[in-house]
Amino acid sequence: MTSTEPTAGAGPGGWVRLADGALAVGLLAITVPASTVIGRNLPGATEVDGWGYLLIALGTLSLAVRRYRPLGTLALCTLAVSTYLVVGYPYGPMLLSYLVAVYTVAAHLPVRPAAVGTAVSLVVLLAHTVLSVRGTPQGLVGLLPGSAWAVVPFAVGATVRVNRQSAAQARVEQARRIADDERLRIAQEVHDVVGHGLAAINMQAEIALHLLSKRPEQAETALTAISRTSREALDELRVTLSVVRRDAAVERAPVPGLDQVAALTDRLRRSGLPVTLEIAGDRRPLAVAVDLAAYRVVQEALTNVLRHAGAASATVRIGYLPAEVTVEVLDTGHGAAGAAGPGAGHGLTGMRERLDALGGALEVGPRPGGGFRIFARLPAPARD
Numbered sequence: 001m002t003s004t005e006p007t008a009g010a011g012p013g014g015w016v017r018l019a020d021g022a023l024a025v026g027l028l029a030i031t032v033p034a035s036t037v038i039g040r041n042l043p044g045a046t047e048v049d050g051w052g053y054l055l056i057a058l059g060t061l062s063l064a065v066r067r068y069r070p071l072g073t074l075a076l077c078t079l080a081v082s083t084y085l086v087v088g089y090p091y092g093p094m095l096l097s098y099l100v101a102v103y104t105v106a107a108h109l110p111v112r113p114a115a116v117g118t119a120v121s122l123v124v125l126l127a128h129t130v131l132s133v134r135g136t137p138q139g140l141v142g143l144l145p146g147s148a149w150a151v152v153p154f155a156v157g158a159t160v161r162v163n164r165q166s167a168a169q170a171r172v173e174q175a176r177r178i179a180d181d182e183r184l185r186i187a188q189e190v191h192d193v194v195g196h197g198l199a200a201i202n203m204q205a206e207i208a209l210h211l212l213s214k215r216p217e218q219a220e221t222a223l224t225a226i227s228r229t230s231r232e233a234l235d236e237l238r239v240t241l242s243v244v245r246r247d248a249a250v251e252r253a254p255v256p257g258l259d260q261v262a263a264l265t266d267r268l269r270r271s272g273l274p275v276t277l278e279i280a281g282d283r284r285p286l287a288v289a290v291d292l293a294a295y296r297v298v299q300e301a302l303t304n305v306l307r308h309a310g311a312a313s314a315t316v317r318i319g320y321l322p323a324e325v326t327v328e329v330l331d332t333g334h335g336a337a338g339a340a341g342p343g344a345g346h347g348l349t350g351m352r353e354r355l356d357a358l359g360g361a362l363e364v365g366p367r368p369g370g371g372f373r374i375f376a377r378l379p380a381p382a383r384d
Contacts, residue, residue, distance in 0.1 A: 016067060023100070024063040031056050031093040038090040046088035055084040059097040066104040071117050077101040078121040086127055098125065099153045106157025107164075114158070122150040201226050202306070207272060225271050257291030258283075258318060258325075261298050265316060268302060274313035275302065281320030290378050293354045294318075294327050297362075300351050301329035301374040312371070325380040332371045351376070 035056060039047040048056075059080035066073040081098045085091070102121070105114045126147070208223050265275040286294070298316055305314045312333030319326040351374075352362045360378040367373045 017064070020066055020068075021064045024061045027063065027093070027097055027100070028057060028060040031060055031096070034093045035090065038092045042090050046090070048089055052084065052087070052089045055080045055087075055089075056094055059084070059094060063097055063100055063104075066101060067108060070101075070105045070108050071113070074101040074105050074117055074121050078124050082124045082127050085125075095149050099149055102150050103153035103157040103160075106154045107160045108157075111158065114154070118150055118154050122147060125150065201230055256295045256299075257286065257288075258294050258298075259291075260295060261316065261318065264295075264299060264302070268306075268314075273302070273306060276313070276315045278315065278317045279320075280317065283320060284382060286325060286380050290325065290358060290380050293358055293360070294325055294376065294378055296354060297327045297351055297374065297376045298329060300348070304348075304372075304374075305329075305331045305333060320380075323379065323381050325378050327374075327376040327378075329374045330367060330371060 032053060035048045035052065039052075046052075059077045062073045062076040062080070077097050078101070081094055084094055098121075102118055105117050109117070205226060208226070262277060265277045268275050298318075302314060302316070305312060312331045314329060314331045317326075317328040317330075319328075348362075348364060354360075355362045355376055355378065358378055360376060362377075363373070363375040365373060
């Protein structure tokens, strides 16, 4: 038979035990004088004597371990309270300890063992309605008020337990969503870094293969560009992965931003893609997330040019406006139809998701007269 009692290793912390002990002593301090007064002044009640005080002590002090041994506490408390009532001692604060014991079982144990334990305890508790050592049993008239002392705290405890489980499940789901969002963000970062680097390397490799047999001296230049581009891509990938590892010992490079766009376009020009960079407005510091998102838009757009536009040139325009920053990438290639429609491919999808998360907007489509256009707008109010 499997026990439903918590093990010693799974018991509550010291402060919880201290609080339960204080509750038990407090109830004892209230129940003893109150029961004494009621027993002396209530007509027909049996005055509390030494045995009555012993039963009060057993019932109330058992609550000191209520969260460590819920069913054991309920059993001891039920026996003490039931005996107290069968003997004929007066109703009163003594029943508060039973109320707390039932609530604890309902709040801290699974529904089935809690319900079974409470039902058994209720049957024992109601013994005083048919048995009485001193006086006349209450009979059926005592069933309803007696049952309320079990039903009400059980319902409250079960409600508290369900709410607690729901809150814990909500925390787990929130943690899972945060973890999933983080994985998606890292996947997007890796895609941007690796995709851009591989596109540039692929273009240079095709150039090298084309020139190798005809002009091997120019093929060496392409191979040098491949080496440089792969090294830069690996460096940026290491920085991205260091964030995943959360390793404080890894010195992290600054997060890429629009200040690095000039270096990006220089690398692509050396790789053979004619790129023009135009900046309008006064440059200013941007929020890190906005700065990174704008940089990734430029990077992904130029990567698409390398992959899909064929023999083409590109223009990057960055605009610093009072309340926003804009990024526009134009190319003169022929790959718009294949590279492009809105949301096509992981790159454009990730780009759109980045901007949506920041309250920005993305426009993607072919240009009049040929080529392709990507235009991004990000909120970036000027800082005072």
